[in-house]
Amino acid sequence: MTATLEQRLDAFRRLDDAKLTFARRDWFPGTSGNLSIKIQNDPLQFAVTASGKDKTKLSPEDYLVVDQDSRPVDETALKPSAETLIHAVVYKTFPKAGACFHVHTVWNNLISELYFGQRAFSIQGQELIKGLGIWEENARITVPIVENFADIPTLATEIEKVITSEVPGVLIRNHGIYTWGGNDFEAKRHLEAFEFLFEYHARWLQLRQAVVSTTTTN
Numbered sequence: 529m530t531a532t533l534e535q536r537l538d539a540f541r542r543l544d545d546a547k548l549t550f551a552r553r554d555w556f557p558g559t560s561g562n563l564s565i566k567i568q569n570d571p572l573q574f575a576v577t578a579s580g581k582d583k584t585k586l587s588p589e590d591y592l593v594v595d596q597d598s599r600p601v602d603e604t605a606l607k608p609s610a611e612t613l614i615h616a617v618v619y620k621t622f623p624k625a626g627a628c629f630h631v632h633t634v635w636n637n638l639i640s641e642l643y644f645g646q647r648a649f650s651i652q653g654q655e656l657i658k659g660l661g662i663w664e665e666n667a668r669i670t671v672p673i674v675e676n677f678a679d680i681p682t683l684a685t686e687i688e689k690v691i692t693s694e695v696p697g698v699l700i701r702n703h704g705i706y707t708w709g710g711n712d713f714e715a716k717r718h719l720e721a722f723e724f725l726f727e728y729h730a731r732w733l734q735l736r737q738a739v740v741s742t743t744t745t746n
């Protein structure tokens with residue numbers, strides 16, 4: 529069965545909301561980023577941003593619906609995001625995921641670079657970890673980092689190997705983050721929590737370095 533018009537329009541409207549919210553934060557520099565909302569599981573169909581669009585604007589040609597093989601379900605001149613395969617991997621790995629968001633930010637890129645040569649970034653004891661749905665006291669999270677393979681099927685396979693239900697996100701080194709949730713509200717909350725934690729940690733490392741330099745030179 530294919531997605532109804534009502535289901536598509538609802539997904540497109542939700543994508544508009546998420547897109548404009550993230551655009552206001554400058555989270556789509558240079559047409560980067562892509563967003564999707566799942567419409568149905570069996571067979572998998574989801575609405576995804578079209579490739580190469582200016583994601584700070586709304587147009588009637590912003591989204592299309594694709595199937596489990598990341599192919600458009602309708603005849604269209606629009607091309608799905610070049611990274612649609614990664615969204616498909618997320619939905620196939622986590623059947624309860626209802627939305628998947630990808631942004632390139634300075635903070636998520638910095639964190640992936642600061643941990644160059646390592647396969648994960650860890651942080652503990654931050655209140656915003658609860659924004660990821662993890663409520664245990666003094667929780668530690670570990671966000672996997674994969675290398676930025678130019679070949680998207682390879683990148684998608686590497687992501688498939690490391691994503692777990694423990695943490696709803698994965699960093700791609702010097703590229704960006706993919707995060708997901710049960711619906712668009714949850715995926716947005718996760719993205720905001722991750723970005724806070726990345727910015728906090730990068731700034732904390734910088735301040736600590738400045739304090740160490742001051743105390744050693746005095």
Ligand SMILES: CSCCC(=O)C(=O)COP(=O)(O)O
Nearest residue numbers: 558560561562579580609610
């Ligand atoms: C200009 S950013 C390079 C491609 C990318 O990483 C991205 O997120 C946007 O690709 P899309 O095909 O979804 O527009």
Ligand SMILES: [Zn+2]
Nearest residue numbers: 560561611704
């Ligand atoms: Zn990207």
